[in-house]
Amino acid sequence: MAKQPMIHQVYFWLHDEKNVKEFLNEAVPMLGKCPTVARFIAGVPADTEKREVVDHSYHVACTIFFDSLEDQLAYQKEPLHLEFIEKYSHMWKTVKVYDIAI
Amino acid sequence: MAKQPMIHQVYFWLHDEKNVKEFLNEAVPMLGKCPTVARFIAGVPADTEKREVVDHSYHVACTIFFDSLEDQLAYQKEPLHLEFIEKYSHMWKTVKVYDIAI
Numbered sequence: 001m002a003k004q005p006m007i008h009q010v011y012f013w014l015h016d017e018k019n020v021k022e023f024l025n026e027a028v029p030m031l032g033k034c035p036t037v038a039r040f041i042a043g044v045p046a047d048t049e050k051r052e053v054v055d056h057s058y059h060v061a062c063t064i065f066f067d068s069l070e071d072q073l074a075y076q077k078e079p080l081h082l083e084f085i086e087k088y089s090h091m092w093k094t095v096k097v098y099d100i101a102i
Numbered sequence: 103m104a105k106q107p108m109i110h111q112v113y114f115w116l117h118d119e120k121n122v123k124e125f126l127n128e129a130v131p132m133l134g135k136c137p138t139v140a141r142f143i144a145g146v147p148a149d150t151e152k153r154e155v156v157d158h159s160y161h162v163a164c165t166i167f168f169d170s171l172e173d174q175l176a177y178q179k180e181p182l183h184l185e186f187i188e189k190y191s192h193m194w195k196t197v198k199v200y201d202i203a204i
């Protein structure tokens with residue numbers, strides 16, 4: 001069966017806005033180093049026009065490409081990912097994920 | 103000033119699930135043809151594990167890369183984009199957007 005590439009799109013809302021820089025520069029790069037990640041892009045809300053349909057309220061977003069659903073599953077169990085959660089989960093109040101088959 | 107690359111991440115919830123194929127294969131490709139779009143990726147919910155933090159409820163997602171905020175603004179006014187809205191907006195009940203500076 002052909003591999004199904006996908007995007008694992010994650011949005012974090014932090015408890016404290018003053019942690020954004022540390023979270024962006026020290027925390028989420030750990031996720032990008034996980035071995036099954038094909039491409040990792042971290043970002044923050046873009047300064048685009050305010051419209052009802054646009055949610056600018058999150059603090060940090062990660063766009064993570066995987067070459068297959070299996071690679072995403074492996075990522076969920078990856079020690080570096082679990083270390084990220086253990087070390088930084090106290091910083092976020094909400095996390096929201098969309099998994100997209102592409 | 104340096105250009106700010108960004109991702110314009112859009113999720114559509116359709117009124118009728120039977121329109122997904124047409125929306126994915128005929129409607130959203132119009133967006134990908136807009137001239138300021140740097141990269142366009144359309145997708146559907148991936149068959150990943152059901153978890154509380156993962157929203158699999160949308161029908162179609164578009165991951166649209168722009169080289170600058172200005173390119174995204176131009177896209178909003180692009181005739182082909184407006185034609186897409188006029189032709190297909192009756193198909194969706196909800197659209198949600200996250201703009202990410204990367």
